[in-house]
Amino acid sequence: MPISFANIPANIKVPLYWVEVDPSMAGLPTINLRALLVGVKVAAGNAAEDIPLPIGSQAQADQAFGEGSELARMFKAFFANNFANEVWGLPVAEPLAAAAATGDVTITNVPTAAGTIHLYIAGDHVPVQVATTDTIPEIADAIAAAINADVTLPVTAASVTGAVTLTSVFKSVNANDISVSLNYYGSRGGEQTPIGLGIDLPSTGFLTGGTGSPDFDNAILNLGEEPFEYVAMPYTDSNSLFAWDQEFGFTDQGRWGWQRELFGHVFSAKRGLYADLVLFGDQYNSGVESVMALEVASPSPSFEWAAAYAAKAQRALINDPARPLQALTLNQIKAAPIHERFDFVELNSLASNGLAIAKIGADNQPMIAREQTTYQTNLYGQPDDAYELVTTLATLAKLLRNQKHAITSKFPRHKLADDGTKFGAGQAIVTPGIIKAELVSEYQQDMYVGLVENLAAFKQHLIVERDPNDTNRVNVLYPPDLINQLRIFAVLAQFRLQYDRGIDSQIIGQSQPPFNAASGAS
Numbered sequence: 001m002p003i004s005f006a007n008i009p010a011n012i013k014v015p016l017y018w019v020e021v022d023p024s025m026a027g028l029p030t031i032n033l034r035a036l037l038v039g040v041k042v043a044a045g046n047a048a049e050d051i052p053l054p055i056g057s058q059a060q061a062d063q064a065f066g067e068g069s070e071l072a073r074m075f076k077a078f079f080a081n082n083f084a085n086e087v088w089g090l091p092v093a094e095p096l097a098a099a100a101a102t103g104d105v106t107i108t109n110v111p112t113a114a115g116t117i118h119l120y121i122a123g124d125h126v127p128v129q130v131a132t133t134d135t136i137p138e139i140a141d142a143i144a145a146a147i148n149a150d151v152t153l154p155v156t157a158a159s160v161t162g163a164v165t166l167t168s169v170f171k172s173v174n175a176n177d178i179s180v181s182l183n184y185y186g187s188r189g190g191e192q193t194p195i196g197l198g199i200d201l202p203s204t205g206f207l208t209g210g211t212g213s214p215d216f217d218n219a220i221l222n223l224g225e226e227p228f229e230y231v232a233m234p235y236t237d238s239n240s241l242f243a244w245d246q247e248f249g250f251t252d253q254g255r256w257g258w259q260r261e262l263f264g265h266v267f268s269a270k271r272g273l274y275a276d277l278v279l280f281g282d283q284y285n286s287g288v289e290s291v292m293a294l295e296v297a298s299p300s301p302s303f304e305w306a307a308a309y310a311a312k313a314q315r316a317l318i319n320d321p322a323r324p325l326q327a328l329t330l331n332q333i334k335a336a337p338i339h340e341r342f343d344f345v346e347l348n349s350l351a352s353n354g355l356a357i358a359k360i361g362a363d364n365q366p367m368i369a370r371e372q373t374t375y376q377t378n379l380y381g382q383p384d385d386a387y388e389l390v391t392t393l394a395t396l397a398k399l400l401r402n403q404k405h406a407i408t409s410k411f412p413r414h415k416l417a418d419d420g421t422k423f424g425a426g427q428a429i430v431t432p433g434i435i436k437a438e439l440v441s442e443y444q445q446d447m448y449v450g451l452v453e454n455l456a457a458f459k460q461h462l463i464v465e466r467d468p469n470d471t472n473r474v475n476v477l478y479p480p481d482l483i484n485q486l487r488i489f490a491v492l493a494q495f496r497l498q499y500d501r502g503i504d505s506q507i508i509g510q511s512q513p514p515f516n517a518a519s520g521a522s
Contacts, residue, residue, distance in 0.1 A: 002424025006413065024409045031401060034086045035314045036228040037078060037307055039071030040170045040214060041091035049093045050219040065091050067151045068169035074232060074307035080332040082311035085318060092219050094171040098212025101175035105143060105164040107136045108198030115194030120181045121153050123299035123334040130194055136162040154178050168207055174234055175210030177271060177301040184299060184334065216243045231266045232310035234303035236291060241284060248288040256288060263397040265390055267313060269294055269305035274346045281353035284374035287387025291374060293355040297336035308333050312368065313390065321394035322451050324485040325371040335360045395451055395482050406442050416472060435474060436464040454481040
């Protein structure tokens with residue numbers, strides 16, 4: 001019996017018609033590439049700590065993690081940038097003995113003209129109306145009331161004799177990234193401090209005193225083997241980055257390792273001065289982590305930058321993992337003022353030191369300029385760009401998933417024979433040559449959808465062979481040529497004020513057909 005049936009018995013006697021359905025040649029690879037946002041929850045949130053939870057709306061995030069918490073705010077930034085793809089939250093507890101961040105807004109003089117205080121907390125606008133009849137305590141009370149009325153803010157406020165003390169809703173070192181500022185859009189945007197009003201903000205422009213980084217060990221352990229492709233993890237201390245690099249890296253236990261084959265990327269963000277960021281980037285070397293550099297003066301917290309970055313990466317890479325992320329806008333993330341943004345030299349240097357960079361679009365919104373990973377050197381410390389860009393591993397993950405689907409669907413219970421073996425059509429037998437043909441066919445499909453190039457070279461270097469020490473094993477050397485991206489367009493504009501007339505005449509003369517004297521025609 002040449003045809004290999006999986007279910008119908010070979011010795012069946014009962015008539016007449018029996019059929020088994022085989023989907024091995026019909027299916028296409030499908031996988032739900034989830035995002036995962038990781039951050040601190042507060043006691044008001046009802047979600048269990050260290051357990052991943054699917055979230056479908058901002059209301060669900062607020063209920064699960066607590067309004068104004070770090071993780072709830074991350075979801076706010078995520079949903080502003082990605083409304084269509086699946087996202088989960090991984091709430092972690094406030095670190096043991098952690099402290100909240102605080103800062104004071106102090107009123108020193110009453111206004112001489114009525115107006116609006118345009119206060120910004122973590123980039124969110126908090127308008128407060130004031131009149132000439134208001135006293136200093138009344139103005140402070142009004143500011144505190146306006147802040148507390150917006151329960152989505154990451155702070156609460158308390159007013160005492162003209163001073164408003166802001167306290168972060170959650171406790172961790174990232175609470176120090178909550179900004180306090182005035183008049184983000186300036187007079188051109190209709191924002192200016194009421195005349196005569198005296199108001200002092202925290203000297204650094206941010207809350208201070210927040211301490212503690214979460215312990216991610218249990219949270220990572222509880223992820224199990226669930227696939228999470230795009231992780232927004234906002235902590236950039238060495239311990240946090242190391243823990244997530246180990247989970248997603250290339251070791252035996254990592255998600256990119258051979259045992260797990262789950263793949264995925266980690267996105268984060270780091271605020272700092274240019275020199276500090278260069279030194280920071282120079283410390284790390286992970287192909288699975290991408291840390292966005294942002295200016296000190298950006299009002300939006302780094303944890304919201306990280307969530308927005310992951311959201312746009314998920315939305316774009318699901319559609320096409322090989323397309324660059326450049327020019328994708330980070331919606332509702334506020335850029336630093338023009339005079340406090342990184343210049344070209346600084347951006348280029350930051351990218352050269354393993355940090356992702358953003359530029360500012362014409363709409364004054366940040367947009368991804370280069371999705372750099374922190375990977376910079378090989379095992380011997382020599383400069384290497386193998387995993388330099390997020391798109392490299394994103395493309396490779398797509399290729400390997402396509403390949404795994406093809407092999408596991410078409411050859412799930414096959415016998416293995418040498419090339420040249422004569423066997424009946426329909427037999428569940430595979431040879432190295434058949435596998436090689438399948439891999440070439442898959443490569444052609446991958447090339448058609450723009451993931452790879454150079455089919456001829458791929459065929460030349462592809463090796464499929466039986467293992468000499470294990471007759472039941474096939475070894476494959478798979479050498480895809482990943483497609484590249486248009487990232488630099490360089491032009492040498494070699495202009496002239498006047499081409500040489502002699503050269504022009506020669507060119508014109510050479511372009512004319514010879515004259516035929518007999519016919520009088522060219």
